[in-house]
Amino acid sequence: MLRPTILLLLASLVVSCGKAPDGTQDAGADPQVQSLGQVEVTARLVELPEGAIFQRELYDYATILKYEVVTSHRGALPKGTILYVGHYNPWKPRPEAADARVKEIGGTLRRFRAGDLHRMALESPMDDHFMGGIVNKYFDQHTGPTYWARWTNPAH
Amino acid sequence: MNGFGFLTTSLRLGPRLCHAFALAIALAAQRSPAESPAPTATLAAELQSRGWIVSSAQTPRGDWDLFLMRPDGSQRRALIETPEFNEAGARFSPDGHRLLYYRMPKGEALDNNTYGTFDLVLADSNGQHAVVLGRGFPWATWGPDGREIACLQPKGIQILDPRDRRVLRTLPRQGIVEQLIWSPDGTAFTGTANGLGPFWNIGLLPHGDGTIRAVSETDRYNCTPDWLPDGQHIVYARGIIPQQPGRAELWMATVKTQTRTMLYAESTRHIYGACASPDGKYLLFTRSVADLGAVGQSQTTMAVLRRSDTPMLGDDSPALRREYPHANPPRWIDLGPGWEPHWTYSEAPATP
Numbered sequence: 023m024l025r026p027t028i029l030l031l032l033a034s035l036v037v038s039c040g041k042a043p044d045g046t047q048d049a050g051a052d053p054q055v056q057s058l059g060q061v062e063v064t065a066r067l068v069e070l071p072e073g074a075i076f077q078r079e080l081y082d083y084a085t086i087l088k089y090e091v092v093t094s095h096r097g098a099l100p101k102g103t104i105l106y107v108g109h110y111n112p113w114k115p116r117p118e119a120a121d122a123r124v125k126e127i128g129g130t131l132r133r134f135r136a137g138d139l140h141r142m143a144l145e146s147p148m149d150d151h152f153m154g155g156i157v158n159k160y161f162d163q164h165t166g167p168t169y170w171a172r173w174t175n176p177a178h
Numbered sequence: 179m180n181g182f183g184f185l186t187t188s189l190r191l192g193p194r195l196c197h198a199f200a201l202a203i204a205l206a207a208q209r210s211p212a213e214s215p216a217p218t219a220t221l222a223a224e225l226q227s228r229g230w231i232v233s234s235a236q237t238p239r240g241d242w243d244l245f246l247m248r249p250d251g252s253q254r255r256a257l258i259e260t261p262e263f264n265e266a267g268a269r270f271s272p273d274g275h276r277l278l279y280y281r282m283p284k285g286e287a288l289d290n291n292t293y294g295t296f297d298l299v300l301a302d303s304n305g306q307h308a309v310v311l312g313r314g315f316p317w318a319t320w321g322p323d324g325r326e327i328a329c330l331q332p333k334g335i336q337i338l339d340p341r342d343r344r345v346l347r348t349l350p351r352q353g354i355v356e357q358l359i360w361s362p363d364g365t366a367f368t369g370t371a372n373g374l375g376p377f378w379n380i381g382l383l384p385h386g387d388g389t390i391r392a393v394s395e396t397d398r399y400n401c402t403p404d405w406l407p408d409g410q411h412i413v414y415a416r417g418i419i420p421q422q423p424g425r426a427e428l429w430m431a432t433v434k435t436q437t438r439t440m441l442y443a444e445s446t447r448h449i450y451g452a453c454a455s456p457d458g459k460y461l462l463f464t465r466s467v468a469d470l471g472a473v474g475q476s477q478t479t480m481a482v483l484r485r486s487d488t489p490m491l492g493d494d495s496p497a498l499r500r501e502y503p504h505a506n507p508p509r510w511i512d513l514g515p516g517w518e519p520h521w522t523y524s525e526a527p528a529t530p
Contacts, residue, residue: 073376073420080471081291123292150332153316153355154291155399156372157420 050141050177054128058172059143061097065089065105070136071159077113082123084108084148086158086168092139106160107169108148109134116174124152129174143173218511221484225249225511228455229523231462232257232277232303233480233516234266234288241284242517244268244305246527249460249482251513257305257527266293267518270303271324272362274524277303278318278327281310290402290450290470291356293518294318294330300340303527311343317356322364330358335367335383352390354381357402361385363409366433368393370401380414382433393431395438404453410434413441413452413461428452428463440502441488442510445495448476454485456523461485464517465492478517483510 055062068088075085091103099105111119116129131140145151148170158168228249234242237259244258244265258265258279266288268279282288282296294317301308317330321337326346329336334348335358354369355378361367364385371381375396380403383390394400399417406413416429416438427443442449447465454461460482467477483490489505491498499505513519 076421080469123295149351149353153330153332155355155370155378157377158372159376161373161376 049139050130050175052130052173052175055141055143055173055175056095057143058126059145059170061099061144061146061169062095062142063089063091063097063099063105063144064093064095064139064141064177065091065107067134067136067138067140068104070134074157074159075112075134081155082111082121083155083157084110084152085112086156086160087112087134088160089140089142095141097144104164105144105169106164106166107142107144107171108152108156109171109174110152123154127172129171131174131176139177141175141177142169142171144169145172146170218509221482221509222250222511224484225460225482226252228460229274229521229525230527231480231513231516231519231521232268232270232527233513233519234264234268234279235515235517236474237261242266242288244279245516247513249455249462249513249521250511253528254514258301258308264288265299269320269520270522270524270527271320272322273324273526274522275303275526276320276324277301277305277527278320288473288517290473290518294356294358298329303522303524304529305527311340317358317369319358319360319367321360322362328358328360328367330354330356330369349383349385352381352383354383354390359404361405361409362407365409368403368405368412368414370403377420380412380431382412382431393433393436393438394429399426402450402452406430406454407456407458411458413454415448415450415452416440426450426469428461439489440505441485442483442490442492443498443502443505444492445498446493450478451518453520455521459485460521461488462513462519462521464519473517478515480513480516480519481510482513 086106086108089105091099110124115132120127146167146169148168151170231247235245236242239261242264246257247254263281265279265281279299280293280296281299298311298315298318299308315329318327326337327340335351336348337346353371353373356370358369367383370378374392377399379392379396380394380400381390382393398419401415403412403414410433412431415426417426418424426448428441428449430439430441448469450464452463462482464478464480487506487509491505492508
């Protein structure tokens, strides 16, 4: 007869079947994040620069946040890639972020916190999808593509 | 002339102006007694015959229509009256014979940052022969000879022939996202742009292969740029540094020297939407109690001053005086309620 600790170990192996070694394969998955955009990644939010997210009802704006790719689900963004991603009205929970101006965004993330993992469906370049004010604390730090977040879920 | 001069003039113009009259009555109750600092009679006399101003203003019905007035505020009259729509963002063609403006359903909130994304309408400058081009022509601006317009699309700046809507060429927009204005000599664009700093700034984009550059400071919000007729200066609203107090001020950038000058500031009003008279001698701008975006509750009025009287402070704020010790005292004319005004010296707008 197997001891209870061994049973628990076997059970956890069954539950984790299908996950990547880092445990992010399924976390945050839903039909939207798995189908929208050209790229789908799980990425860690590297930091929240001061002043990048603020609540100001006067303006609808997007903010650029810096990510490091942990898992690539669709598209060609290998693990470790640094991404710059635009989020629309980032002070709003993602389920409430879409409006008449920007309709096709969403997700289940409620709040951006440095260090968190996000599973995101992304478009690129951002300029093809959003024409409005952008807060970009990294404007002089990168020249590559900026991605546009279509769907953002927590992935932890 | 005091700030209510347009009232008496409007009364002489007959029953067709009943809406303008009702609007003026409503506004008279709202306006501060401090409007239009004296002495302004000489300035009003200078301005009275210098063409026409078009602007958007709210009617007693609650919608926003286009109004025409003399640059001293007299002869105010409705130009486009559509109770089911709001109209905004009107600009005369360079010869003053044509008008472009945006139209949206009455239920859409008028907003400094979105009005140019609705239906583009082209008309004669007296409001006749209006043609609705629709929503595919964001942030349109007249070309230097009025035979072309430029629009701001996600894929770039499109130059079109407005007669058949044919796209003639497309240029990279290089971060410009709204309030696109083509220079009077056709050599460049200005607009509110991303990517020049951490926030939105005023960009100067040469027409052709050039690279956009900032003409405003880049550590604060800036918007509503427009060219002076000489094509060498850009007026714009110099906004606040995010999360810090302050008001938007009227500033001017000099293209060649890359210098910037404060033109007009007030401690209790946000200054936006500036444009110059066709000879560049006068400046027209808006004064908002509440900051823009949304215009509806902002209590926005218009004013005009001589450019030669700038820099100018609109009030006695010690803080502003410390910042601008050599600025002139207030000397401007209140033009009453209005938003995003534009100016022509042509008489065509008032010609049936």
